Amino acid sequence: MKRQKSTRLTHKFSSYIAVGLTAFLTEYLSFFVLITVMTPLVLAQTISFSLGLMVSFYGNRKHTFSVDSDYVFTGRSQLSRYVSLALFNLILSNILIYFLVEYVVIEPIISKIIVIGIIVTWNYTIFSKYIFKAKQIIF
Numbered sequence: 001m002k003r004q005k006s007t008r009l010t011h012k013f014s015s016y017i018a019v020g021l022t023a024f025l026t027e028y029l030s031f032f033v034l035i036t037v038m039t040p041l042v043l044a045q046t047i048s049f050s051l052g053l054m055v056s057f058y059g060n061r062k063h064t065f066s067v068d069s070d071y072v073f074t075g076r077s078q079l080s081r082y083v084s085l086a087l088f089n090l091i092l093s094n095i096l097i098y099f100l101v102e103y104v105v106i107e108p109i110i111s112k113i114i115v116i117g118i119i120v121t122w123n124y125t126i127f128s129k130y131i132f133k134a135k136q137i138i139f
Helices: 002-036 041-064 075-102 108-131
Strands: none
Touching: 002 041, 002 108, 041 075, 041 108, 075 108
């Protein structure tokens, strides 16, 4: 039983990493293209973040945190919570990227990687405990 739970957790985390990598590539590549065509920094950040958010929500809901039982929250509630977290992350990431580029003088592309790394660290727990939480089945 303990091994099965460990295997499930490993699978979930592996899926989270795969979905996250796909969302990262979507976000990062779109950011790179937008910066390359001279899109203003905060606009490029916002557009790329939004694209990454869509990939991340769909992938995490359908693959990483999908469960045989129902979720505690409806799909609409999950999306609302997800978007709320994303807006918080967007505001924080815009502030952090601006700070890193303007005051620490780190290239925008490198700053983006640093900020994504920071945000990824707390999202997994928030996703599993507060957004895609599965109903507990009591026998």
